[in-house]
Amino acid sequence: MMKTTTVLAIALGIGALAACNKSPTEQAADNIEANADNAADMIEANTDAAASNVDAAGENAADAVRNAGDQQADDVRNAGDNAQ
Numbered sequence: 001m002m003k004t005t006t007v008l009a010i011a012l013g014i015g016a017l018a019a020c021n022k023s024p025t026e027q028a029a030d031n032i033e034a035n036a037d038n039a040a041d042m043i044e045a046n047t048d049a050a051a052s053n054v055d056a057a058g059e060n061a062a063d064a065v066r067n068a069g070d071q072q073a074d075d076v077r078n079a080g081d082n083a084q
Contacts, residue, residue, distance in 0.1 A: 022030070
């Protein structure tokens with residue numbers, strides 16, 4: 001376990017040093033790519049949230065229509081029972 005941790009730590013260190021040796025152009029390109037990825041992730045998250053909200057609103061509206069219909073049917077039944 002200790003060997004694995006040491007190897008991973010060394011690999012991460014070497015990767016960090018390699019990243020430091022990037023040219024300014026490469027760093028700028030990486031930043032542009034990271035910003036685009038973040039923007040795309042935000043668009044996907046917002047779209048998912050909007051779809052969930054639309055779905056929930058539709059379900060709520062359907063429930064309200066069902067409840068109103070059930071209430072009207074109960075009113076009719078009660079009126080018929082009271083008339084007898």
